[in-house]
Amino acid sequence: MMVGKVILVGAGPGDAELITIKGLKAIKEADVIVYDDLISRELLNYAKKDAELIYVGKRKGRHSFKQEEINKILVEKAKEGKLVVRLKGGDPFVFGRGGEEILALKKHNIPYEVIPGITSAIAVPEVAGIPVTHRKVATSFTVVTGHEAEDKKEKQVDLSKLNADTIVILMGITNLENLVNELLQNPKRNENTPVAIIMEGTTENQRVIKGTLGDIVEKAKKENAKPPGVIVVGEVVNVLES
């Protein structure tokens, strides 16, 4: 039997219209779509009538499928000669475990392709009016996870040492207090450092909370901040406020 192919497609940051033309074309041609949680369900309307749709999304603490199970689904469906689209939120290679999925496909000699998506790390602050860099205000930005996998031997991210002008934190909402305490140990930051939290960015449910390292934890509690959200730290947070 002819082996099929797997195409990793970035769905973009939330608004269905922020997917690429190439990504949408792949969705329209797919026999199988294996999709994540943080993708706009509107995109699934473009699938072929007889396409098989498989939900494998994860939310904090609620992983519907283990990564190994997802890898297995991709390999098996491709071995049936199918065109499989692996539809992931934002960009597949930004905290999307796209790299791991490719290694699994290579191990089984499954042909694959990657179609980039617009990452929430840049687009979600952007659409909320926050540029990650700005002349004379920020000439560097870094993107970090707000949670590290429990099975890691030692932490890889130390916010008290990060030197970038702008820090963008993904998967950090429910860990905010620890992240703020670590940031306050950073000589570059203090209680007045601006912070923004943007939840469900680029969608009609978008919510923004602005504050400083001194009061953002309080504000987030008061306004019941919930994932998914992007946390932005640095002077760019207010740079477009007139």
Ligand SMILES: O=C(O)CCc1c2[nH]c(c1CC(=O)O)Cc1[nH]c(c(CC(=O)O)c1CCC(=O)O)Cc1[nH]c(c(CC(=O)O)c1CCC(=O)O)Cc1[nH]c(c(CCC(=O)O)c1CC(=O)O)C2
């Ligand atoms: O904002 C929050 O606090 C929760 C955010 C959040 C998390 N995972 C999540 C989200 C999105 C959401 O639920 O909105 C949901 C999540 N985490 C991740 C993915 C992508 C995927 O697995 O396909 C997804 C799924 C996104 C989707 O389905 O659209 C990936 C992930 N989880 C994690 C990491 C960081 C790492 O592995 O070091 C990474 C990146 C791995 C990489 O590609 O480098 C770790 C993580 N994320 C998270 C946690 C907290 C523990 C838990 O999940 O209960 C933990 C710790 C753990 O998994 O052991 C939180």
Ligand SMILES: C[S@@+](CC[C@H](N)C(=O)[O-])C[C@H]1O[C@@H](n2cnc3c(N)ncnc32)[C@H](O)[C@@H]1O
């Ligand atoms: C596992 S990461 C996946 C990131 C994705 N690959 C990307 O490039 O945007 C999930 C995190 O992305 C962020 N995120 C994704 N979509 C978002 C949105 N529409 N609004 C706010 N945050 C979002 C949140 O921090 C969420 O916890």
